[in-house]
Every structure is written in structure tokens, then in C-alpha cells.
Amino acid sequence: MIAGMSTEPARAxxxxxxxxxxxxxxxxxxxFRYAIAERLGLTVSxxxxxxxxxxxxxxxxxxxxxxxxxxxxAVTSMLRRLQQAGYVTAERDPADRRRTIVTLRPERxxxxxxxxxxxxxxxxxxxxxxxxxxxxxxxxxxxxxQAVYHAELERxxxxxxxxxxx
Numbered sequence: 608m609i610a611g612m613s614t615e616p617a618r619a620x621x622x623x624x625x626x627x628x629x630x631x632x633x634x635x636x637x638x639f640r641y642a643i644a645e646r647l648g649l650t651v652s653x654x655x656x657x658x659x660x661x662x663x664x665x666x667x668x669x670x671x672x673x674x675x676x677x678x679x680x681a682v683t684s685m686l687r688r689l690q691q692a693g694y695v696t697a698e699r700d701p702a703d704r705r706r707t708i709v710t711l712r713p714e715r716x717x718x719x720x721x722x723x724x725x726x727x728x729x730x731x732x733x734x735x736x737x738x739x740x741x742x743x744x745x746x747x748x749x750x751x752x753q754a755v756y757h758a759e760l761e762r763x764x765x766x767x768x769x770x771x772x773x
Contacts, residue, residue: 629752643722648692652677652685657694657719660711667700668707676760694719 637651644654652675659674660666666674672682686709689695694715700706734742 639726646722647719650685652681653689653694656682656685656689656709657711660695660709661716661719665708665710668697668709671709676764 640651640654644651647654649657655675656671659671663670668679668682668686671677671686672679675682675685677685686695686697686707690697694712696710696712697707698710700708737745
């Protein structure tokens with residue numbers, strides 16, 4: 608039994624249902640991401656990088672590496688591919704010539720959003736039915752789940768570092 612779980616049968620059943628639904632949602636999200644990436648002729652890592660840049664506008668190559676959980680070498684190759692495909696520009700940071708600033712080319716942003724349009728419409732219809740309190744609860748839940756993911760990714764990175772230095 609996972610720490611903190613109640614032995615009350617109805618609660619245990621509801622928790623099991625929630626965990627199953629979360630895993631299925633995660634699986635479908637991954638399958639959907641792969642399908643979108645394939646449609647655009649990209650890898651999922653490329654798509655993650657571009658989605659991040661849609662949100663932030665510009666980022667350093669190091670920030671892209673952290674966000675995508677890729678090595679700096681893999682990010683360098685990915686950014687070269689995305690530059691050659693015309694999705695991003697990569698310029699030396701004038702304040703620190705060792706850093707590269709990556710920027711999504713605005714004229715390509717709409718092309719990245721197009722495959723998500725029907726999904727976004729369906730999601731918008733879904734959340735229209737929620738009360739404000741439910742939306743606030745869901746935002747909080749997603750935030751806490753993101754914190755769990757971040758903590759686990761950090762542990763995996765630490766484990767990898769420890770293994771390499773052993």
C-alpha cells in the first residue's frame with residue numbers, strides 16, 4: 608500500500624480509479640504528442656522544445672535542455688535541426704557570448720498550433736461545464752502533480768550523475 612492511503616474500501620477504490628485514470632490520460636497524451644510530432648515531421652523532443660518556446664518566446668539552450676530533460680549535446684543537435692527547418696533562430700547572447708538564445712520564428716507558430724485546434728475546442732467545451740471552484744481545484748492538482756514530476760526528474764538526474772561518477 609502507498610504511504611498515506613486509507614484502508615477504507617470506498618476511498619481505496621476511488622484512489623485506484625484516480626491513479627488508473629491518470630495513467631491512461633498520461634498514456635493518451637503521449638500517443639497524441641507522438642501523432643502530432645509525426646504529422647509535423649518532428650520528433651517529440653523537437654515538439655516539446657517548440658511548445659516551450661511558444662510559451663516563453665526565447666530561452667537559452669541550457670533552459671531548453673533542462674525543460675526537455677536532454678543533454679546539452681542532444682539539444683545542440685535538435686536546435687540545429689529546428690534551425691535548418693526554419694522553426695527557430697539561435698543567436699549568441701550579447702551579454703554572455705558563451706550562451707545561445709533560441710527564439711521561435713513567429714511566422715511558424717500558427718503552423719504548430721493548427722494540429723491542436725480541434726483538441727483545444729474539445730477541451731474548451733469540457734471545461735465550460737466546470738464551476739470556478741472546480742477549476743481552481745484542478746489547477747491546484749495539476750500544480751502539485753507537476754511538483755511530483757519535477758522532484759522525480761531531479762532524483763533521476765541525481766541517480767544518473769551518481770552512476771556516471773561511480
